[in-house]
Amino acid sequence: MDPRHVKPESIAAQALGWVDDKTRAITPAIHVSSTYLRDPDNQYRSGRVYARADNPAFDQAEAVLAQLEEGAQAALFASGMAAATAVFQALSPGDHVLAPKVMYWSLRNWLMNFATRWGLNVELIDMTDPAAVQAAARPGVTKLVWIETPANPLWTVTDIAATAEIAHAAGALVAVDSTVASPVLTRPLTLGADIVMHAGTKYLNGHSDLVAGALVTREDSEFWRRVKTVRAQIGGTLGSFEAWLLLRGMRTLYLRVRAASQSAQRIAEHFNGHPLVEAVLYPGLPDAHGHAISMRQMQGGFGGMMSLRVKASAQGGEAAAIATAASVELWKRATSLGGTESLIEHRASVEGAGTPAPPDLLRLSVGIEDCADLIADLEQALARAHA
Numbered sequence: 001m002d003p004r005h006v007k008p009e010s011i012a013a014q015a016l017g018w019v020d021d022k023t024r025a026i027t028p029a030i031h032v033s034s035t036y037l038r039d040p041d042n043q044y045r046s047g048r049v050y051a052r053a054d055n056p057a058f059d060q061a062e063a064v065l066a067q068l069e070e071g072a073q074a075a076l077f078a079s080g081m082a083a084a085t086a087v088f089q090a091l092s093p094g095d096h097v098l099a100p101k102v103m104y105w106s107l108r109n110w111l112m113n114f115a116t117r118w119g120l121n122v123e124l125i126d127m128t129d130p131a132a133v134q135a136a137a138r139p140g141v142t143k144l145v146w147i148e149t150p151a152n153p154l155w156t157v158t159d160i161a162a163t164a165e166i167a168h169a170a171g172a173l174v175a176v177d178s179t180v181a182s183p184v185l186t187r188p189l190t191l192g193a194d195i196v197m198h199a200g201t202k203y204l205n206g207h208s209d210l211v212a213g214a215l216v217t218r219e220d221s222e223f224w225r226r227v228k229t230v231r232a233q234i235g236g237t238l239g240s241f242e243a244w245l246l247l248r249g250m251r252t253l254y255l256r257v258r259a260a261s262q263s264a265q266r267i268a269e270h271f272n273g274h275p276l277v278e279a280v281l282y283p284g285l286p287d288a289h290g291h292a293i294s295m296r297q298m299q300g301g302f303g304g305m306m307s308l309r310v311k312a313s314a315q316g317g318e319a320a321a322i323a324t325a326a327s328v329e330l331w332k333r334a335t336s337l338g339g340t341e342s343l344i345e346h347r348a349s350v351e352g353a354g355t356p357a358p359p360d361l362l363r364l365s366v367g368i369e370d371c372a373d374l375i376a377d378l379e380q381a382l383a384r385a386h387a
């Protein structure tokens, strides 16, 4: 398959159409070896030495992902967090980085509690406001601008192209956590980003049965080689079986993300203005934060993630939200996102003190079940929570 002549749907469905040379198998073997034979003349001509650095099980999944993101190279990691933190650890103590105030909670925690102790100068700003990025970016000092869009758990939207322009003018690299959009809906590298990060745990795999992460780079740079060195040295390396599962999951990426996006749009429209719902946070609603930017930046839908702010019952908004989550029968009460099954979560309980999530907020990950079933279940849960 020549990836230049087919659509990304075709690339994903056939995982680039690779066939095993030895067996003609159309799905790859799983290589589990931790070590590789050295040539008699003391060279390593296979290019493989030890599986902490690299693994043949990664090749196809990394090639597929690099194509889907229109990047030069991809690298798989043991988790989304391993991927994200490798980017920050490729910087040097003293470097100034900008990150959003509203972002994936565990990464924000790591930045404030580990990266700062390690010497990074982390500044949290309103990344959705280009003027705030402009004011905070220090030419020659700011080395990285981290974007997450749409951002957990409020689904606020950052203009990748505009932010990249400001960051690059200051000499900073731009990395985008694109877990929620997935390459189906947004390709940050084509909008000026230097690195894209995914929690492969989520949409890329899509079946809630593995933990994985990935980075894709626009170009093979010195910085990218440092990131790969961090992976090899710290050992944030994915296992062979997980890489194989991830490749399998990506074959249905386009079908799953489009189905989830369509359902999410219908659910958002259904509950927007609903008497038991205070607000629906979803980039696909015309009055949503950054909707005009989403229209430009996301193609073919606005993703499967949204939040509902539940109208207060006699016990208040937080109690009503928790009671709604307690009353669902089809939705699953669980954290994470991007699987085939729909998940519901009281986000403030997960994030704790300092969370930007209002106490009445439920985070929804819309799966690929029948949409009317999902709406009916939320309706009955909201009604019971307010009875």
Ligand SMILES: *Cc1c(COP(=O)(O)O)cnc(C)c1O
Residues within 6 Å of the ligand: 079, 080, 081, 082, 104, 107, 148, 152, 177, 179, 180, 198, 199, 200, 201, 202, 211, 212, 213, 337
């Ligand atoms: C889940 C997630 C991560 C972290 O990924 P893990 O695989 O859980 O380490 C990072 N960013 C976003 C947006 C996520 O949803």
